[in-house]
Every structure is written in C-alpha cells, then in structure tokens.
Amino acid sequence: TxxxxxxxxxxxxxxxxxxxxxxxxxxxxxxxxxxxxxxxxxxxxxxxxxxxxxxxxxxxxxxxxxxxxxxxxxxxxxxxxxxxxxxxxxxxxLTRSSPLSLCQSIQYSSRTIYLCWHYLTDAVREGRNQYEKAFGVSSKDLFQALYRSDEEMVKFMHLMNSIWNICGRDVVTAFDLMPFKVICDLGGCSGALAKQCTLAYPECTVTIFDLPKVVRVSGEHFVTEADQRISFHEGDFFKDSLPVADLYILARILHDWTDERCIELLCRIYKACKPGSAVLLVEALLNEDGSGPLTAQLYSLNMLVQTEGRERTGAQYAALLAASGFTNIQHRLTGKIYDAVLGHK
CATH class of the missing domain: 1.10.10.10 (Winged helix-like DNA-binding domain superfamily/Winged helix DNA-binding domain)
Incomplete structure (x- = not known):
C-alpha cells in the first residue's frame, strides 16, 4: 500500500x-x-x-x-x-523606481502574455501563435503584431530592458569580447544590453540596428543620458544592408523565428562580416537531452503562443551558425536565464 x-x-x-x-x-x-x-x-x-x-x-x-x-x-x-x-x-x-525593477516586465506578462496564454490549447493544436484570437490583430508580420501600438511597443521595450538590467552583464562577459571594438547589436531595441557592453568593455562602441519606429521610440522614451559610445541605425535586418562590425549580437532574436529565417539572417550577417569577426547569440538554452531547464521549456511554449520560433539547445544554435558559414562555435552557460553562443568567421 x-x-x-x-x-x-x-x-x-x-x-x-x-x-x-x-x-x-x-x-x-x-x-x-x-x-x-x-x-x-x-x-x-x-x-x-x-x-x-x-x-x-x-x-x-x-x-x-x-x-x-x-x-x-x-x-x-x-x-x-x-x-x-x-x-x-x-x-x-517590485518597486517602479528601483534600477532593477521588474515592474514593466510584470505588466507585459499580465496584459499581453497572460492573454495569449489563454489560447495555449489552440496554439498547441494548431502549431501557431494566437495574436488574432487574443488581440484581433493579424500575425502575418510578427512585429506588426508585437508593436501594434506605440504604447504596446514601449511596454515590450521596457520588458527587454528589465531583463538585461538583471542578466545583461553575465551574457556579455560569458566570453571575453575585449578584442571586438566595433559591436553591432541587431534588434538591440532601446539599448539596455548595449549599455552592459560599454560598461564591461570601456574600449568598445555599439551600434543598435533596429526598425525605424523602435529607434524613434527609443529616442523619445529611453535614451536619457547621451552615451557617446552607443548609436542607432535604422533598418530591417532581413532586408537592409548591415553596418560593418567586429561583433554582431543577436540577443533573444533567433528564438522568434523558424530555422529557415534564422539561417537567412545569419547568412546576411556572415556576408557582412570580415574574417576575424564573430556573432554572439544570447538565448535561454535548453539542455541537449531536452530535460530542462524548466524556464526554457516554458519559454518555448511562450514562443509557440507569441511568435514563429522556439527555444533551442546549444547544439541546435551551433548547427544554425554552421549552416550559415560560421566556425569555431562554442557556448557558455551563465547559470541565469540567458546563455551565450559565439561563432567566428
């Protein structure tokens, strides 16, 4: 018994x-x-x-x-x-005025993610995101849906910021990035991770490459003190030519997209790279055997509900990098939510 x-x-x-x-x-x-x-x-x-x-x-x-x-x-x-x-x-x-506040992230979870998760059963059945049911907007263009209003975009950008205030230093110091003086943060939003780079590596400059409206909203809402070493460049990384850099950062970008789209983007970066340059991926890595971590497993379900993408293992990201021409690929776990994968040209 x-x-x-x-x-x-x-x-x-x-x-x-x-x-x-x-x-x-x-x-x-x-x-x-x-x-x-x-x-x-x-x-x-x-x-x-x-x-x-x-x-x-x-x-x-x-x-x-x-x-x-x-x-x-x-x-x-x-x-x-x-x-x-x-x-x-x-x-x-949990207080709004704290520099490490998660309030914006919590607000986004409450008012956006929570509503999407109401349709998790549909997402699992259909194998696709649920923006139409949750918000009445088409998800044909993922970021049109995510950035469906300025207010929604500001909330999303605050969410990105609050995470880098907590995990940012760990991911930019997982590898020694000192050799890379010119850094381009693709989809770098309002610059919270770029700021962590300039703090960790006083020699570097960072260009944030993002959609025109993201750059505009960053200027209006986020970029307070003029950091001489951080600049903005408008563009769509799937369509427009990329700035020349020693290191390209893709932080929580590839998990939004299918393998095909990831390879398309990584190939564009590979072409823009000169030999000796590198690409740094920052993502929540799944264990190779799929056994965890639980946070990454839950995030992967969130990617199903909210995007076209998924969370992946270090080996899966390495395969995407290799398919795009990168070599000498390593990954490092930080012990926090987000980990780092580095590939070289």
Missing part, C-alpha cells in the same frame, strides 16, 4: 494554483502596493495601503495577506493590528 502522503497530489495542486500566484504578484505591482510601502518608509496598515492605492479595504486586506503568504511582504503585529512592509527582494525588484 502507498503511504497516505503519496496520495495527496501536493505538486499538482501547486501547479493548478500557479496562475493565482502570478496574478497576485501582477495585481500588487499594477496597484503600486510595493511603491506605497517604499514611499512610507515605515510599516503600513491595510487601511493606509488601501487608501493610498485607491482600492477596497476588503480586497486590499486579502491581497496583502496573500503577498505575505508568498513572502513578498513582511508582517508586523502591534496591539492586535497587522502592519506590512516590503521584503528586501520586493523593494529591489
């Missing part, structure tokens, strides 16, 4: 509740609970927090209790009344 504990499906029940946890975190960020606690500089009661965020007392009490249960808030009891304060992690990652 099996012991009684084995009969209780603890893990399965946890998984069933996974989306409840996500939405609790999303809502707390959207309401600004963590920001209010940061500004107060002292523990607050549910009443004070509910007034500050403009929410019902009953709803706020329940939300705060759940956040405390998730260890995102500390509780302090005084005269039978409970007061709340941010944990260190919440202060660093």
């Amino acid at each position: 099996t012991p009684a504990t084995d009969v209780y499906p603890r893990k399965i029940l946890e998984y069933m509740e996974g989306f409840l946890i996500s939405k609790t975190v999303f809502t707390s960020c959207e309401l600004g609970v963590f920001d209010v606690l940061l500004a107060a500089e002292r523990p607050l009661s549910a009443e004070e927090i509910s007034q500050a965020v403009g929410a019902s007392l009953d709803g706020t009490q329940r939300l705060l209790a759940a956040c405390a249960g998730l260890q995102l808030l500390n509780t302090h009891w005084d005269n039978g009344q409970v007061f709340y304060s941010n944990t260190e992690q919440s202060r660093v990652f």
Whole structure:
C-alpha cells in the first residue's frame, strides 16, 4: 500500500494554483502596493495601503495577506493590528523606481502574455501563435503584431530592458569580447544590453540596428543620458544592408523565428562580416537531452503562443551558425536565464 502522503497530489495542486500566484504578484505591482510601502518608509496598515492605492479595504486586506503568504511582504503585529512592509527582494525588484525593477516586465506578462496564454490549447493544436484570437490583430508580420501600438511597443521595450538590467552583464562577459571594438547589436531595441557592453568593455562602441519606429521610440522614451559610445541605425535586418562590425549580437532574436529565417539572417550577417569577426547569440538554452531547464521549456511554449520560433539547445544554435558559414562555435552557460553562443568567421 502507498503511504497516505503519496496520495495527496501536493505538486499538482501547486501547479493548478500557479496562475493565482502570478496574478497576485501582477495585481500588487499594477496597484503600486510595493511603491506605497517604499514611499512610507515605515510599516503600513491595510487601511493606509488601501487608501493610498485607491482600492477596497476588503480586497486590499486579502491581497496583502496573500503577498505575505508568498513572502513578498513582511508582517508586523502591534496591539492586535497587522502592519506590512516590503521584503528586501520586493523593494529591489517590485518597486517602479528601483534600477532593477521588474515592474514593466510584470505588466507585459499580465496584459499581453497572460492573454495569449489563454489560447495555449489552440496554439498547441494548431502549431501557431494566437495574436488574432487574443488581440484581433493579424500575425502575418510578427512585429506588426508585437508593436501594434506605440504604447504596446514601449511596454515590450521596457520588458527587454528589465531583463538585461538583471542578466545583461553575465551574457556579455560569458566570453571575453575585449578584442571586438566595433559591436553591432541587431534588434538591440532601446539599448539596455548595449549599455552592459560599454560598461564591461570601456574600449568598445555599439551600434543598435533596429526598425525605424523602435529607434524613434527609443529616442523619445529611453535614451536619457547621451552615451557617446552607443548609436542607432535604422533598418530591417532581413532586408537592409548591415553596418560593418567586429561583433554582431543577436540577443533573444533567433528564438522568434523558424530555422529557415534564422539561417537567412545569419547568412546576411556572415556576408557582412570580415574574417576575424564573430556573432554572439544570447538565448535561454535548453539542455541537449531536452530535460530542462524548466524556464526554457516554458519559454518555448511562450514562443509557440507569441511568435514563429522556439527555444533551442546549444547544439541546435551551433548547427544554425554552421549552416550559415560560421566556425569555431562554442557556448557558455551563465547559470541565469540567458546563455551565450559565439561563432567566428
């Protein structure tokens, strides 16, 4: 007979509740609970927090209790009344003003990815993304759908930024990129990864090559301090000629596309490269045997729901690079979400 504990499906029940946890975190960020606690500089009661965020007392009490249960808030009891304060992690990652804030990423997860995932069953059945059902926009041109409005584009760019604030340094230092003085970040968005490059390698300059509207929005919303070593170049990397560089970076680009499109893009880079140049891929690598990591496996499902692409193993990326002419291909794991693959010409 099996012991009684084995009969209780603890893990399965946890998984069933996974989306409840996500939405609790999303809502707390959207309401600004963590920001209010940061500004107060002292523990607050549910009443004070509910007034500050403009929410019902009953709803706020329940939300705060759940956040405390998730260890995102500390509780302090005084005269039978409970007061709340941010944990260190919440202060660093869940407040909007923090340089390492994940709030933008969370907002994108809540308002875009969450809606797409509502149609995961359809995506798996049909083998394609679900933009039409989720948002009523055609996904014929992937980035027309992703960037369907300026507001949506700014959200997407903030999402990209927040990840590089946390993982960027690790991926640009996984290999020694010191020899490459002129770097081109293809699809580099608003420049968060480029900034990590210039911090790690004081000698280098980085050109961000992206769609004209991305460059325009970057200028309006993101590029605050004039970094002399980062510049922008408008274009479509599938159609327009690429700037000459010693190193081309493709960070979270190839996972959006089919193998055919990846090879098409890598061949264009290979042609633009002079001998001695290289290409750096930054992606969440799957284990060779497909056993994990779980994050990359889940991201691959997200690629199904949101794009034409998939997450791949180091060997699969190496094969795409080799098919495009690159040699001496290596990959390095960072121990965080994103890893690095380097190929040479």
